[in-house]
Amino acid sequence: MPQRHALMIAPVDTTDARDDYSGTFTPMDVTAPALSVGELSTQRGDGVFESIGVIDGHANEVEAHVQRLAHSASLCDLPAPNLEQWRQAVAAAAALAPSGEAVVKLILSRGVEHGPAPTAWATVAPAPDFATVRREGVRIVTLDRGYDLGAGERAPWLLLGAKTLSYAVNMAALREARRRGADDAVFVTRDGFVLEAPTASLILRRGDEFVTPEPSAGILHGTTQLSVYEHLAAQGLRTGYATLTASDLVKADAAWLVSSIRLAVAITAVDGAPLASDPDLTADLNAFLLSPR
Structure with a gap:
């Protein structure tokens, strides 16, 4: 199984109260292009992120991380993330993690310059040996x-x-x-x-x-x-x-x-x-x- 995975996340409004957000996650080929050249995360570092430790497929401190993601988004005037969607994104990414220690990264960017919506994705990969x-x-x-x-x-x-x-x-x-x-x-x-x-x-x-x-x-x-x-x-x-x-x-x-x-x-x-x-x-x-x- 490949050691690194990525999921693009289609952001949804905080008023969206569905039970299952799996349809908003799209698996990506980590070797293929995924971001526009107008993406503000790469042009200006205009976005927020979290890194979550995963142990044998279990993500730790998930609630604290998604809450801090929302706090960072608020400070940066980014659209408020739907926390339940992001909790489920963490779970979906962690399910792809290799055994042992891994890291899930959550990224919420302002998106493409002058674009209509933010860009969001999650990655999972083995953690370094510390x-x-x-x-x-x-x-x-x-x-x-x-x-x-x-x-x-x-x-x-x-x-x-x-x-x-x-x-x-x-x-x-x-x-x-x-x-x-x-x-x-x-x-x-x-x-x-x-x-x-x-x-x-x-x-x-x-x-x-x-x-x-x-x-x-x-x-x-x-x-x-x-x-x-x-x-x-x-x-x-x-x-x-x-x-x-x-x-x-x-x-x-x-x-x-x-x-x-x-x-x-x-x-x-x-x-x-x-x-x-x-x-x-x-x-x-x-x-x-x-x-x-």
């Missing part, structure tokens, strides 16, 4: 994001809380981290507050409490971070949100980057300075994140 990095962790550098902590509230048009297709800055940050001899990066505001990684949320442990930056700071509210918090709370551990400084990061008892596909990876160094890690807890988090939920 076993080594989950075990060994990552070295990170802190990178200036170029704005202060209040920029998201003052300038909502920056779309700081939306998961958009405009990922050029995120990819440039990862390349810069590697140029500096690190594996990943954490963005820091001009006034010294930590935000998130280019493709992951940040969680710190301070004593017996786990904290993550406030999502009101113009960062994505991570779906995996929410799952991790539910897991920690079920064990009686304290979790919370805080305005965290770069100093808080380097003084943490442990820290992780968490995301839907790579899952939980420990931060082992910050700007060249070693940071303590907790291999047993990291292994426990990943065992949980690899379970159906």
